[in-house]
Amino acid sequence: MCGIVAAIAGQNIVPVLLEGLRKLEYRGYDSAGLAVLNGAQGTQLRRLRAVGRVAELAAQADEQKLDAAIGIAHTRWATHGVPSERNAHPHISDGLAVVHNGIIENFEPLRARLTGLGYTFTSETDTEVIAHLVRHHLKNHPDLVDAVRATCGELIGAYAIAIVTEGEDSRVVVARHGSPLVLGQSDSGNYAASDTSALLQVTRNMIYLEDGDMAELTRDAMRIMRLDGTPVARPVQVSQLSADAVELGSYRHYMQKEIFEQPAALSNTLEMLAQARSITPNLFGVEADNVFRSVRRVLVLACGTSFHAGLVARYWLEDIAGIECTVEIASEYRYRKPVADPDTLVVTISQSGETADTLAALKYAKSLGMTRTLAICNVPESAIVRESSLRFITRAGPEIGVASTKAYTTQLAALALLTLAMAKTRGTLSVAQEEKYLGALRHLPGAVTRVLELEPQIQAWAERFAMKHHALFLGRGQHYPIALEGALKLKEISYIHAEAYPAGELKHGPLALVDRDMPVIAIAPNDALIEKLKSNIQEVRARGGELYVIADAGTEMAEGEGVHILNMPENYGLLSPVLHVVPLQLLAYHAALVKGTDVDKPRNLAKSVTVE
Numbered sequence: 098m099c100g101i102v103a104a105i106a107g108q109n110i111v112p113v114l115l116e117g118l119r120k121l122e123y124r125g126y127d128s129a130g131l132a133v134l135n136g137a138q139g140t141q142l143r144r145l146r147a148v149g150r151v152a153e154l155a156a157q158a159d160e161q162k163l164d165a166a167i168g169i170a171h172t173r174w175a176t177h178g179v180p181s182e183r184n185a186h187p188h189i190s191d192g193l194a195v196v197h198n199g200i201i202e203n204f205e206p207l208r209a210r211l212t213g214l215g216y217t218f219t220s221e222t223d224t225e226v227i228a229h230l231v232r233h234h235l236k237n238h239p240d241l242v243d244a245v246r247a248t249c250g251e252l253i254g255a256y257a258i259a260i261v262t263e264g265e266d267s268r269v270v271v272a273r274h275g276s277p278l279v280l281g282q283s284d285s286g287n288y289a290a291s292d293t294s295a296l297l298q299v300t301r302n303m304i305y306l307e308d309g310d311m312a313e314l315t316r317d318a319m320r321i322m323r324l325d326g327t328p329v330a331r332p333v334q335v336s337q338l339s340a341d342a343v344e345l346g347s348y349r350h351y352m353q354k355e356i357f358e359q360p361a362a363l364s365n366t367l368e369m370l371a372q373a374r375s376i377t378p379n380l381f382g383v384e385a386d387n388v389f390r391s392v393r394r395v396l397v398l399a400c401g402t403s404f405h406a407g408l409v410a411r412y413w414l415e416d417i418a419g420i421e422c423t424v425e426i427a428s429e430y431r432y433r434k435p436v437a438d439p440d441t442l443v444v445t446i447s448q449s450g451e452t453a454d455t456l457a458a459l460k461y462a463k464s465l466g467m468t469r470t471l472a473i474c475n476v477p478e479s480a481i482v483r484e485s486s487l488r489f490i491t492r493a494g495p496e497i498g499v500a501s502t503k504a505y506t507t508q509l510a511a512l513a514l515l516t517l518a519m520a521k522t523r524g525t526l527s528v529a530q531e532e533k534y535l536g537a538l539r540h541l542p543g544a545v546t547r548v549l550e551l552e553p554q555i556q557a558w559a560e561r562f563a564m565k566h567h568a569l570f571l572g573r574g575q576h577y578p579i580a581l582e583g584a585l586k587l588k589e590i591s592y593i594h595a596e597a598y599p600a601g602e603l604k605h606g607p608l609a610l611v612d613r614d615m616p617v618i619a620i621a622p623n624d625a626l627i628e629k630l631k632s633n634i635q636e637v638r639a640r641g642g643e644l645y646v647i648a649d650a651g652t653e654m655a656e657g658e659g660v661h662i663l664n665m666p667e668n669y670g671l672l673s674p675v676l677h678v679v680p681l682q683l684l685a686y687h688a689a690l691v692k693g694t695d696v697d698k699p700r701n702l703a704k705s706v707t708v709e
């Protein structure tokens with residue numbers, strides 16, 4: 098969480114810092130700040146901070162006509178200390194300024210020690226210890242790079258940091274351990290940021306730092322080294338990301354844009370099927386065939402929406418590939434003492450590829466001897482991808498809205514491919530079945546387009562919904578995870594309390610909640626469990642609960658008093674979860690619109706959860 102930007106160039110970098118922060122606002126948006134050096138030889142450090150959005154900070158910078166050739170900036174998602182100007186970054190120690198993304202776990206003993214040494218703290222943040230510690234180390238290590246290195250040696254936790262100091266207007270020092278940091282190289286200057294999107298405004302030449310790297314950026318050069326001082330070379334990669342991909346265009350919100358981009362995102366992710374007559378394990382890496390043949394079980398590790406994608410895949414992998422699959426919330430797995438089976442394929446699913454819990458769970462699984470790993474991820478250069486031996490990159494394009502939508506459906510597409518590839522290598526897929534499933538995958542973008550056409554009806558539902566305080570979501574089988582995902586979307590952006598249950602669980606407790614004020618959303622595809630689901634629905638109706646049923650061809654349920662039916666265009670069999678989640682995304686979006694919440698930046702949340 099939090100986004101950082103640093104710049105040193107031959108011209109005013111304040112607009113670059115502000116534009117970079119705007120692009121990083123998805124990572125945190127409770128306060129923002131920047132520090133620049135100006136005056137002869139950078140004799141004056143100027144800091145601006147604002148509670149709220151980057152726009153507030155930009156207004157201040159404009160008013161003060163801030164102009165400088167070197168600076169650092171930050172957009173915050175509060176971890177230590179409330180969102181306030183006092184806690185906003187940069188933090189300063191006697192003319193030295195630092196911005197930080199991550200968490201310093203040992204900040205309390207460091208703070209006590211530095212207080213004892215006479216340093217005064219003005220914030221509640223963990224970051225302020227970094228500023229004072231670098232300042233302290235400068236006493237014995239007059240070179241800023243050495244002082245930062247000595248500081249990093251004392252930090253426990255995760256960080257990406259950028260530092261400038263008064264009297265040194267010719268360099269910015271950056272370092273990373275556990276939080277992402279990319280450098281941008283251009284003729285006009287050198288830059289650093291938490292992700293590529295912040296730097297596309299100035300360059301496409303990116304250098305992705307590894308954990309334990311630090312760098313000194315000057316106007317004309319970059320010097321990269323390990324934290325022990327050993328110089329290292331990291332490749333320059335030319336980013337293919339289109340600047341338009343991160344623009345809102347004619348849409349009102351990124352979430353809306355991303356919901357409607359799903360047909361294209363699925364087409365891109367499944368592009369290889371256009372010409373292919375059969376599925377090949379190579380899609381996941383050259384070693385995939387061997388790995389898929391030799392493993393005995395699959396362990397999926399993920400968080401949030403990505404975890405829900407894993408839950409759907411469990412039904413697919415067990416049913417079609419005949420392989421045992423367990424799906425675990427990464428933040429739980431990383432602290433359990435599981436029985437590790439080396440013949441396991443560990444699959445991590447992550448939009449960002451930087452989620453701290455998923456990354457830690459992956460490393461933990463590897464440390465237990467489960468070294469066959471596959472990342473399903475939307476960001477090719479991310480830590481989770483780099484940590485995995487096999488990979489499948491979803492091609493959803495940048496997802497900016499905090500609520501995950503197109504990342505989810507493309508993860509499902511990737512997991513369907515994984516299921517088919519594993520089934521094929523393990524001999525559980527006939528040629529006829531393979532053709533049928535590949536045909537269904539090819540038609541998925543078109544099928545999602547038809548579901549999106551149902552928006553007006555869902556909008557009408559949302560009007561009724563938005564006034565409610567609670568909602569229940571029901572599903573069975575592979576649609577139970579879709580109910581979970583629908584509930585997560587609704588609570589995340591409309592702040593309506595929502596719970597999801599497998600419909601068969603209703604009578605074991607949650608039915609007690611049902612009355613006329615409790616809307617119940619049932620995912621009701623015409624599958625093997627439909628008759629059982631209909632009985633569960635009757636149980637709700639008999640208690641006066643208002644029902645919203647997402648049905649499909651053949652479900653045969655009639656509208657009536659207290660029963661609203663949305664008819665999906667077709668029954669999509671195995672891939673039905675990909676379609677059924679779309680109305681739930683739209684329902685959450687429109688309920689949030691009616692309530693007037695901040696759809697793309699819901700309160701208390703951030704897009705990339707790079708802290709525990």
Ligand code: M6R
Pocket residue numbers: 400401402403446447448449450451452455499500501502585586589704705706
């Ligand atoms: O980047 P990841 O997929 O690893 O993120 C995992 C979750 O933080 C994420 O899916 C979160 O639950 C979304 N905000 C849900 O919409």
